[in-house]
Amino acid sequence: MKLLHTSDWHLGRTLYDKKRYPEFEAFLDWLLKLIYEERIDILLVAGDIFDSSAPGNRAQEMYYEFLSRVRDTACRLVVIAGGNHDSPTFLDAPKNLLGALNIKVIGSITGNIDDEILVVKDKDGKAEAIICAVPFLRDRDIRTVEPGENPDDKTKKLIKGISQHYKTAASAARVLQDKNSHVPVIGMGHLFTSDGRTVEGDGVRELYIGSTAHVDGNDISAGFDYMALGHLHLAQIVGNNEAVRYSGSPLPMGFAEAEHTKKVIIAEFKEGSQLISEHEIPCFQELVRISGDLETVSRKVGALKDEGSKAWLEVEITSPTEAAIISSRLSEIIAGSELEILRTKNSGIAYRSLSAAANNETLETLEDSEVFKRCIEAYDLSEDERDRLTDTYNEARTSMENADLNAG
Secondary structure (H helix, E strand, O other): OEEEEEOOOOEOOEEOOEEOHHHHHHHHHHHHHHHHHOOOOEEEEEOOOEOOOOOOHHHHHHHHHHHHHHOOOOOOEEEEEOOOOOOHHHHHOOHHHHHOOOEEEEOOOOOOHHHHEEEEEOOOOOEEEEEEEOOOOOHHHHOOOOOOOOHHHHHHHHHHHHHHHHHHHHHHHHHHHHHOOOOOEEEEEEOOEOOOOOOOOOOOOOOEOOEOOOEOHHHHHOOOOEEEEEOOOOOEEEOOEEEEEEOOOOOOOOOHHHHOOOEEEEEEEEOOEEEEEEEEOOOOOOEEEEEEOHHHHHHHHHHHHHOOOOOEEEEEEOOOOOHHHHHHHHHHHHOOOOOEEEEEEEHHHHHHHHOOOOOOOOHHHOOHHHHHHHHHHOOOOOHHHHHHHHHHHHHHHHHHHHHHHHHO
16 A cells, blocks of 8 residues: 655745746646656645635636546545644635545534544445544644633643644554555644744744644654644754654745755555655746845856756846946846746845944844835935835835735
């Protein structure tokens, strides 16, 4: 029996407002091909199928089209557990229909642990595996609020509640295993383990407000032959246990994450043995981060153009240079190419405006209006230029605030 572990698709996610549907479609096509070529029996998706609790029409279309196409492969079962980005109600709504197609969806816990446990049987009705699909456990699912509790009490109760839920699931599965002979018990979860690795800008959120509540990966995986985890976007082994893994996100969620190889995991169980292998996901859209003074950045961007690159760029200018000059220079360089600059960060101007400030003052400690004011003061501008720039800044800020209100 072969199972494939993936997670954190985040269908519908954008990068600096750039839509990424072609990348998602390319990944799902690649995944379908891998399922077919490797003759995967069971597909596990460990949470965060969508990037939003209210996914757009195109993200939904990709999801359902992929599930319909899986039926044309040797895959006999798809198990989907909800993540913190997913709406339990949205995921669970079609579960009965999808269940008829051997696609099992567990969007949230129900209070009955048996609803999270699936016995996989062969054509003769003999058990081949037991899957414990634990969705993202929300605070309200595992912790009761008590008067007078402090933040430490809250964190301890969260960790204890999460750990106990996984132990209960493992125990229930072992009972079924005793009835059906020794078959592998597979766990699924969406959570943040205490030694998990993240990178800047990967979009991984703390799961519980006011508390880190990172759990011990070895503790929650006790009793499982393989543990398929989701939430962290870097593929990684947990607690030096080869059988406890994050598959990571299939696409880099940010430019810093683009430096890491993306993967899915295949676990094969045969005659009491277990073989785990990693399969690299191709890069469907090159992301390149470039930093330096304007001349250095210009040279590197020019080199990419000469190579015929189609990369999306994140550029940081570290030398004090006017925004108009940066924009003009970079636009001129990429003209006629397929390069796209998604973000330009002018840190040289920002830090120049802070140079006369207190030593303990950073960009993070200042309001954006104060940073704008100091940037204006850093240049010898006429009164008319100051007024026009200030008006533009105020219009942009008002527009953003109105957009936030409408989104809420």
